[in-house]
Amino acid sequence: MKISIQKYYYGDFGGEEKASGEEIKKTTEETAWPLWEIFIRSKQGLDHKHAGSLHAADAAMAMQNARDVYTRRQEGVSLWVVESKYIHASNPDEAGEMYEPAVDKVYRHPTFYEIPDEVGHM
């Protein structure tokens, strides 16, 4: 399928011709910092929640950068940083087999059971 998008929407400034500039020295892989995922506990008593990611040379730097980028407005009281390569994700193509077994187990939900009103809240 070949679709060309030349609509030049706001925010899409086209990619065909060069704007300006000349040859540049390519950034080398050796100086590239690994990617880290950042999790924030927004307040005491709540779970850590994924906030985003960033690059850093090591965990200490990831922590410092996460503080500067993701908690400038008191968004958190605790941070986790995890190097992205250690996260294993389920495959969306297998979502069917993976989650389908839960579909027909309605008896796992409290609403499945008919209990007289006299019993009160249960």
Place this chain on the structure above:
Amino acid sequence: MQIHDLEKTFQEKIDKEIKIEPKDWMPDAYRKTNVRQISQHAHSEVVGMLPEGNWISRAPSLKRKAILIAKVQDEAGHGLYLYSAAETLGTSREQMIDDLHSGKAKYSSIFNYPTLTWADMGAVGWLVDGAAILNQVMLCRTSYGPYARANVRICKEESFHQRQGFETLMVLANGTPEQKAMCQDAINRWWWPALMMFGPKDSESTNNDQSMKWKIKRKTNDELRQQFIDMAVQQVKVLGMTLPDDKLVWNEDRKHYDFGEINWDEFWSVVKGNGQCNKQRLDARKKAHEEGAWVREAAVAYAKKKAARLLTKVA
């Protein structure tokens, strides 16, 4: 599954407002368009720090200086959220930055205009951030999940940017005759470039609306621009200033303000690299990147050394 079926399922998801996530199947063109758009959005945030950074050391008070630093720092953060979103599509940070520096990737042309007076800090906040906010509010509902989430985060921070700009102008508008003149001058210079930020007129584009069909974009350039104008016309009254367009008049049939013709020659000329500051902006970016190279290298070397030391300790 056949490609054709995959595309059909993909479009059905989009139509049902189900977000697309990084590992989901997507058409190549969808991926490419998103990479291009998100990385250019990121570049705009990063280059956008330059015209304002220009005034940090010359802010009129410690309070204004602290505010400006905080705003510029936010823009760096926006750049980072967006680069991260683009990286989920398989491009690398290094590649994107190289593309910016080589001129292959563009950024918003608005940042190729110079910031001449302190009043420009007000006009940029009010008009430039104001225009960007309309786009970003729309993008909170874009179909690619990581891009939508980045925009939610960005929008939370943007309203302070616009408000501090407007307030800066308000102070000048209530000041001495010179300050008032400075305020009006900044509005005059930034008004038309701000309208150009929304891109060419809808009627200019002959190609298909794939970006709309895929819900990457959800409003057309003209819709966003009109929304912006209708708001600004009201806001400028509060300042007691005027907008530099004598064709601005309420249209009862359309229920919108009519406005004068935008100088599209100027628009395309700046896009093609002939703006007042194109070269200056790119040079500043490249200089910062090159002069920071030793820091990046040293950090990697230090991290490796520390990891190695840890290994020997364990052994």
